[in-house]
Amino acid sequence: MTSPHSGPEPQGHQHTHSHSHGPAAPVSSHLRKVIAAVLIPFAAAVVVGLVVLWPGGAPAHERTGVGFDRQTQQGKVVNIDKIDCKDVNASQLPVSGETPPPTGERAERDDGAALCEKAAVEITSGQDKGRTFIEVVQPDAPRQLREGQGVVVAYAPDAPHDLQYSVTDVNRKFPLLLLAGIFALVVVAVGRMRGVMALVALALSFAVLTLFILPAILQGSNPLVVAVVGAGAIMLIALYICHGLTARTSVAVIGTLISLLLIGLLGSLFIGWASLSGNTDDNTGLIHGLYPHIDMSGLLLAGVIIGSLGVLDDVTVTQTSAVWELHQADPTMSAKDLYRAGIRIGRDHIASVVNTLVLAYAGAALPLLLLFSIAQSSMGTVANSELVAEEIVRTLIGSIGLVASVPVTTALAALVVSADRSRLTANSGIPAPVRSGRGRRRRVKS
Numbered sequence: 001m002t003s004p005h006s007g008p009e010p011q012g013h014q015h016t017h018s019h020s021h022g023p024a025a026p027v028s029s030h031l032r033k034v035i036a037a038v039l040i041p042f043a044a045a046v047v048v049g050l051v052v053l054w055p056g057g058a059p060a061h062e063r064t065g066v067g068f069d070r071q072t073q074q075g076k077v078v079n080i081d082k083i084d085c086k087d088v089n090a091s092q093l094p095v096s097g098e099t100p101p102p103t104g105e106r107a108e109r110d111d112g113a114a115l116c117e118k119a120a121v122e123i124t125s126g127q128d129k130g131r132t133f134i135e136v137v138q139p140d141a142p143r144q145l146r147e148g149q150g151v152v153v154a155y156a157p158d159a160p161h162d163l164q165y166s167v168t169d170v171n172r173k174f175p176l177l178l179l180a181g182i183f184a185l186v187v188v189a190v191g192r193m194r195g196v197m198a199l200v201a202l203a204l205s206f207a208v209l210t211l212f213i214l215p216a217i218l219q220g221s222n223p224l225v226v227a228v229v230g231a232g233a234i235m236l237i238a239l240y241i242c243h244g245l246t247a248r249t250s251v252a253v254i255g256t257l258i259s260l261l262l263i264g265l266l267g268s269l270f271i272g273w274a275s276l277s278g279n280t281d282d283n284t285g286l287i288h289g290l291y292p293h294i295d296m297s298g299l300l301l302a303g304v305i306i307g308s309l310g311v312l313d314d315v316t317v318t319q320t321s322a323v324w325e326l327h328q329a330d331p332t333m334s335a336k337d338l339y340r341a342g343i344r345i346g347r348d349h350i351a352s353v354v355n356t357l358v359l360a361y362a363g364a365a366l367p368l369l370l371l372f373s374i375a376q377s378s379m380g381t382v383a384n385s386e387l388v389a390e391e392i393v394r395t396l397i398g399s400i401g402l403v404a405s406v407p408v409t410t411a412l413a414a415l416v417v418s419a420d421r422s423r424l425t426a427n428s429g430i431p432a433p434v435r436s437g438r439g440r441r442r443r444v445k446s
Helices: 008-020 029-053 173-218 223-243 247-273 282-290 296-329 335-364 366-374 379-384 386-428 433-445
Strands: 071-084 115-123 132-137 150-155 165-170
Touching: 029 173, 029 223, 029 247, 029 386, 071 165, 115 150, 115 165, 132 165, 173 223, 173 296, 223 247, 223 296, 247 296, 247 386, 282 296, 296 335, 296 386, 335 366, 335 386, 366 379, 366 386, 379 386
Parallel strands: none
Antiparallel strands: 071 115, 071 150, 115 132, 150 165
16 A cells, blocks of 8 residues: 555655746756757847947937037026016016026906016036026916926037027926836836846946947948847846746747748838938938938838837747746647647737737827827828838838747747656656556556
């Protein structure tokens, strides 16, 4: 009676325990070597690309004073007076190094006419710290000022002394930093150590974007090559930091890489075919004016690749984890069964992710869509305009890559876990764990 517990039972207990607790069991050394043979050359190519294309900082240029290409300082609104808009003459407003004294009363019009605001703004940073200038705000201006408010002021050194400074924006750093802090706390509170790793990966990804991708493009490197190298670095950093150096993560990396290659090929084909220049607004026009050597259509393609990467990571990791968990739940499932079960999960994921991506792009372009609606243009005219056509191409190419990543990653994960099971079972000489236990028990009973 004790023989069943002295032989196979401990083995069966150990086998069940390994699949019930902790992380997924590692794959065999043979499969690790196969995965490494694919990923190590890719990682080496990314490192070589980073070294060869590393820009060493953005190139210097003479400021144009247009848009974001202006010298700016910090300021603070110290006083506001109401004045008759008819009396406003910016060239005659007093500007001095001292704050104009408050009038003690606000001017009011008996006829109800709108009044302008004369704001005294003190510069709080830079070489002119302490200097005060006057900013007149029209009553119908979209941005109104209030006393004590922090503002961003633009500096035009070539302008007359009294007109060198003007308010260009409000200082919203505190609410943005507060919101970022709340975001970090929520991520860490819910995700715990995984949340911390996610924040670290986010910081490193942002560093790659700002220290490598943007300066390298400004230095004149091919935007597509820079985007591929930068996206590869972000992908390796983010996935392995967040999910660990495991075969499961490696399968997700390979699936993401294949999908990115598909997005790059489709983007290169259709951006050229649709004659999209990438120069569609004031910001891209300013970039082209300052750096005419930059390929703006290549920059558009680079944006498509980088923009798709974040959602691709989510899809590939989810599909790989689903297949791994299915295998843990039933180690006897074949590759075909694993793929069928995984793709059923993937179809639900596809529906939600594609809808999310389309709505995200539509939300970003909502003011533009409203403008076309006001103009009462037909849907065909709207879609054919380059501004909207860019968003259509960007959305559809990204969606195709996302959809394709589901079967590709699911198939890769199913092949890896099923091949590993077959190899380990063959090496042990046992047909299957469950049937092995039954056979031994029957012989003991007889």
